[in-house]
Amino acid sequence: MQDFEPKIVAFCCYYCAYSAADLAGSLRLQYPANIRVIEMPCSGKTDVRVLLEAFEKGADGVYVLGCMEGDCHFLKGNYRAKRRVKQAKKILDEIGIGGERLEMYNLSAAMGPRFAEIAQEFTERIKKLGPSPLNKNYPPPPKEGEGHKGNSTKAGEGE
């Protein structure tokens, strides 16, 4: 699946991940270009409906980045986000998309390198999983030992 470039949406808390992303940029850290960052006032703004919508609109993976546990600017936002991510994972499992395509991470504003590391780590996870079952314009993942022919159509665009 070397040529599969997943679409990944990262919902980032303004107080930690968004600043960490800035820091990663200032540090000139490289991370995969697959990540679409969405700024949120707090990871507690995470809504199951929005997470599902991201998948429906074509994301192959989604993650939520919140502050370190106990450090939320709004006290409990990240704990709430964690529970909502858990609920959305359950729904994704029921749908058959797979809850492992969704994750919650915690980091602080000072953790620019960690931001890049998460982006790398998660992108690899999704590459390994292959395209979301909703993005059928991608050919199925090749069986072991088989090569994979490229496909110029991007995941999630059209049927």
Next chain:
Amino acid sequence: MIIAEAKPLAEVAGLINDAQKILVVGCGGCVTVCLAGGEKETGILAAALRMLRKKEGNPLETVEVTLTRQCDPEYVDMLAKYVTDDIDAIVSLACGVGVQFLAERYPKWVVPALNTKFAGATIEHGVWEERCGLCGECILHKTGGICPVIRCSKSILNGPCGGSQNGKCEVNPETPCAWQLIYDRLKTLGKLDLLLEIQPPKDWSKSRDGGPRKVVREDVRLA
């Protein structure tokens, strides 16, 4: 209020297997408060069903509407413009009353997306507990405002039973003994003498007996 919870997604999906276009109808009443069937949950269910079907290569079209209440004809009538010929099924996220009302009003296959559980209240955000047994004859004035019909596991009217241990119920040690609560409450109120009165057997004919119950208020009827 009525407390309900979502049916498993696969069960709902199985009920509308043959449909190509469905109307997903939320309810703005009790099930919105217990976060089972409001506008947001309607959106989540519709999205989940669409994705499930898209994954199976059998796309589903959904129309989402949330009525103020599904247990009043005026609101149910408002759904008429959405119940077009191409709608194959209606999925109702209301209690059983809403599902029946939609089914009575519209000649469509109406399926429930929720399991209606009980008449309860919010204990904390995300926790609901049964508080009323809908027995048809309230005796809360005799028990300090704590209902033994529903909160006592055995629904006994002259308690506590022999199984009460340290204020907890023998059926489930996490459940407070309703009669212990009643005793404590009446003691606080200085009305322990109420417990000396033996309660006669309850008239259960006012509860689940003789078919559907009906309340008629002649003074407020329009016709």
